[in-house]
Amino acid sequence: MVKVGDEVKVGSVIGEASGFVSVPVHASISGKVTAVGRFPHPLGGEQQAVVIEGDGEDVWHESVQPRANADSLTPKDIVDIVRDAGIVGLGGAAFPTHVKLSPPDSKPIDTVILNGAECEPWLTADHRLMLERPGEVLEGLRLIMRALGCERGFVGIESNKPDAVAAMKAAVPQGAGIRVVMLQVKYPQGAEKQLIDALARRQVPAGGLPMDVGVVVQNVGTALAVYEAVVKGVPLIRRVVTITGTPVESPTNFMPRIGTPVKSLVEQAGGFKDDVSKVVSGGPMMGMTQFTTDVPVIKGTSGMLFLGPSDIDTRPPDPCIRCGHCVHACPMKLLPTTIEKYVMVEDIERAVEIGLNDCIECGSCAYVCPSHRRLVHQFKFGKYLAWELKKKADAAEKEKSN
Amino acid sequence: MSEHHFIVSSSPHVRQNTSIQRVMFGVVIALVPAVVGSVYFYGLRALLLILLSCLAALITEGLIQRARGVPVTIGDGSALVTGILLAFNVPPGVPWWMPVVGSVFAIAIGKQVFGGVGYNPLNPALLGRAFLLASWPVQMTTAWIPSRGGTLSGISLEGVDVVTQATPLAVMRKVTEIIADPNSTTHQIVQAREVLAELSSSESIANLFTGQVGGCIGETSAVLLLIGASYLMFKHYIEWRIPGTYMATVAVLTWVFGGPSGLFTGNALFHILAGGLILGAFYMATDMVTSPVSPKGMIIFGVGCGVLTSIIRLVGGYPEGVSYSILLMNVATPLIDRHTRPKKFGEVGKSG
Numbered sequence: 001m002v003k004v005g006d007e008v009k010v011g012s013v014i015g016e017a018s019g020f021v022s023v024p025v026h027a028s029i030s031g032k033v034t035a036v037g038r039f040p041h042p043l044g045g046e047q048q049a050v051v052i053e054g055d056g057e058d059v060w061h062e063s064v065q066p067r068a069n070a071d072s073l074t075p076k077d078i079v080d081i082v083r084d085a086g087i088v089g090l091g092g093a094a095f096p097t098h099v100k101l102s103p104p105d106s107k108p109i110d111t112v113i114l115n116g117a118e119c120e121p122w123l124t125a126d127h128r129l130m131l132e133r134p135g136e137v138l139e140g141l142r143l144i145m146r147a148l149g150c151e152r153g154f155v156g157i158e159s160n161k162p163d164a165v166a167a168m169k170a171a172v173p174q175g176a177g178i179r180v181v182m183l184q185v186k187y188p189q190g191a192e193k194q195l196i197d198a199l200a201r202r203q204v205p206a207g208g209l210p211m212d213v214g215v216v217v218q219n220v221g222t223a224l225a226v227y228e229a230v231v232k233g234v235p236l237i238r239r240v241v242t243i244t245g246t247p248v249e250s251p252t253n254f255m256p257r258i259g260t261p262v263k264s265l266v267e268q269a270g271g272f273k274d275d276v277s278k279v280v281s282g283g284p285m286m287g288m289t290q291f292t293t294d295v296p297v298i299k300g301t302s303g304m305l306f307l308g309p310s311d312i313d314t315r316p317p318d319p320c321i322r323c324g325h326c327v328h329a330c331p332m333k334l335l336p337t338t339i340e341k342y343v344m345v346e347d348i349e350r351a352v353e354i355g356l357n358d359c360i361e362c363g364s365c366a367y368v369c370p371s372h373r374r375l376v377h378q379f380k381f382g383k384y385l386a387w388e389l390k391k392k393a394d395a396a397e398k399e400k401s402n
Numbered sequence: 403m404s405e406h407h408f409i410v411s412s413s414p415h416v417r418q419n420t421s422i423q424r425v426m427f428g429v430v431i432a433l434v435p436a437v438v439g440s441v442y443f444y445g446l447r448a449l450l451l452i453l454l455s456c457l458a459a460l461i462t463e464g465l466i467q468r469a470r471g472v473p474v475t476i477g478d479g480s481a482l483v484t485g486i487l488l489a490f491n492v493p494p495g496v497p498w499w500m501p502v503v504g505s506v507f508a509i510a511i512g513k514q515v516f517g518g519v520g521y522n523p524l525n526p527a528l529l530g531r532a533f534l535l536a537s538w539p540v541q542m543t544t545a546w547i548p549s550r551g552g553t554l555s556g557i558s559l560e561g562v563d564v565v566t567q568a569t570p571l572a573v574m575r576k577v578t579e580i581i582a583d584p585n586s587t588t589h590q591i592v593q594a595r596e597v598l599a600e601l602s603s604s605e606s607i608a609n610l611f612t613g614q615v616g617g618c619i620g621e622t623s624a625v626l627l628l629i630g631a632s633y634l635m636f637k638h639y640i641e642w643r644i645p646g647t648y649m650a651t652v653a654v655l656t657w658v659f660g661g662p663s664g665l666f667t668g669n670a671l672f673h674i675l676a677g678g679l680i681l682g683a684f685y686m687a688t689d690m691v692t693s694p695v696s697p698k699g700m701i702i703f704g705v706g707c708g709v710l711t712s713i714i715r716l717v718g719g720y721p722e723g724v725s726y727s728i729l730l731m732n733v734a735t736p737l738i739d740r741h742t743r744p745k746k747f748g749e750v751g752k753s754g
Contacts, residue, residue: 193747206748278409284416291410305415312409313417319520321422324695332747337695338739355746363414370420371520377412
């Protein structure tokens with residue numbers, strides 16, 4: 001889309017969507033493109049990226065204009081705006097939002113849940129957002145509800161954030177069909193399926209999606225992005241990012257432009273006061289470790305967690321003593337110890353049969369394991385093997401039908 | 403700081419501060435009240451037997467691990483727990499070498515042969531006890547010592563000639579047999595009924611509760627064992643399902659079938675407090691390695707133990723059946739686990 005030497009403005013499209021389940025990328029600052037190539041990416045390895053040297057002017061693209069007619073938009077208009085604004089789920093998975101807003105006709109949606117449960121400990125991005133921008137977040141929720149043509153909205157917030165509950169409750173407009181609900185503090189309350197169970201009292205079938213039970217879940221940050229895109233015409237160029245962890249001088253929530261190097265946010269937070277052993281994109285339970293702080297903030301970056309030597313546990317695994325703590329901890333009601341045993345002998349068929357692919361990798365089992373077994377690691381490995389097996393089986397199937 | 407030496411690993415990146423060692427020493431702490439009680443009831447001899455048993459367990463574990471060329475993990479506390487539990491399961495009057503032999507067998511054959519902690523299919527301490535019972539049945543069933551300030555049976559048997567000195571369960575068994583036996587003389591039956599009434603008296607029950615009776619070293623005092631068990635429950639190292647269903651099953655079956663005068667005349671409280679049920683239900687049936695992991699499996703396991711214990715006590719060849727019941731259910735554990743997989747979140751259709 002762009003080449004070295006091009007001038008870009010805030011909101012210029014610099015990367016186009018390649019299919020239905022993808023979205024465009026916009027320049028988040030104005031300036032000159034100095035490089036297009038492969039750079040370290042928070043999800044591992046290197047990815048195609050555009051480097052823009054800022055001109056300090058912050059000139060906005062002419063397409064960024066507030067919409068006066070926001071109230072008269074059709075659902076289709078809203079979905080199109082959301083797609084063109086490059087909005088993805090800001091909870092962490094970064095799944096394109098317009099896809100969730102375009103369910104097939106066979107799956108009518110009657111409930112939208114706004115996730116304010118903060119998926120992980122340490123992260124406070126959603127909490128801050130609900131305190132500081134409750135009105136806009138709720139407007140975003142109403143737009144999402146309009147896009148889906150449904151009347152019922154929930155905002156789920158864990159009970160350890162009473163100030164956020166109060167702020168959101170106070171901001172709910174009369175007759176909007178929105179209820180702010182206080183949830184039990186319990187990891188992983190912010191996981192989609194657990195949230196739907198807690199609020200709408202519906203269990204998403206194993207292997208199914210929330211839309212199968214008529215529900216769409218969105219993160220509070222996503223709702224704000226929808227509001228900004230639809231009402232103010234601003235594409236997704238910034239998000240809330242928590243910079244935290246014991247080695248960080250003063251842990252802070254920032255609202256940086258997408259693409260800001262993590263390193264410079266750390267400097268803004270006062271730098272490090274202690275040694276850093278691990279850099280985690282996301283939270284401590286599910287986040288991905290980074291090998292460098294030269295990675296940028298991407299749309300799915302909810303936080304960067306820095307852990308010192310005393311925070312991490314490098315004890316080697318001991319034999320499983322079948323204590324069953326993992327079974328108790330599993331929010332998906334699986335038998336982590338048994339699945340692990342099957343994965344370790346590479347009996348993937350059995351592992352899948354008893355729920356390997358239902359694992360949400362929340363990390364609860366590995367957290368409580370007295371033998372420090374690398375349960376999640378094994379499950380990720382097992383899922384990869386399962387995926388390979390399936391690919392092979394599909395190929396064989398194709399071969400046969402030819 | 404060194405920018406380029408970050409650890410890269412799979413999530414989660416934090417863990418609860420727990421370990422096998424912590425869990426095992428939790429069990430040791432829970433057993434301390436009963437250890438102190440055994441020394442009070444049976445003298446320093448009890449302490450000596452417990453120490454010898456532990457020492458034998460630790461040395462055996464260490465030597466075998468060294469011979470196998472694997473890391474020596476005698477510090478993890480699991481061999482210590484086996485040592486204490488084995489000593490708890492022998493009469494206080496046995497010769498000193500007996501718990502030693504039992505512990506060596508428990509660790510060597512019961513545990514290390516299978517690969518050490520986590521891999522043993524049977525509870526090592528109970529296997530050791532079964533080995534001793536099969537090898538030296540006389541000492542293992544007669545080397546009782548009356549507890550300090552109490553009697554062997556928990557009641558006074560003066561002037562009663564139908565039963566010899568024995569533990570409460572053995573006395574109960576004997577008098578029930580006499581009453582049921584058509585060849586018993588009237589005198590015998592009258593005496594037996596007196597003894598039975600004595601056994602069921604509140605005084606006898608109180609003795610069973612505090613531990614003022616004869617029995618294996620660690621099994622007699624229900625109250626001290628329960629103090630430790632509540633600590634284990636509080637720490638979430640054990641939970642109610644296995645001990646709860648185990649004791650409830652024994653209570654119901656002994657109440658229904660355990661009485662000498664027909665159905666529903668048995669003394670359930672006596673059967674719960676006498677013998678090794680409390681020790682077995684809270685400390686040995688709950689052994690993590692050898693019991694099911696799923697909640698439903700735990701209930702089946704507990705009920706199974708209860709049924710077997712009741713059958714052995716009421717119609718089997720021994721007055722006590724706790725250890726064999728648990729061992730038999732240990733064998734069934736893999737089968738139970740396979741058939742009690744919990745229903746997955748969102749699983750629909752046929753039940754899992």
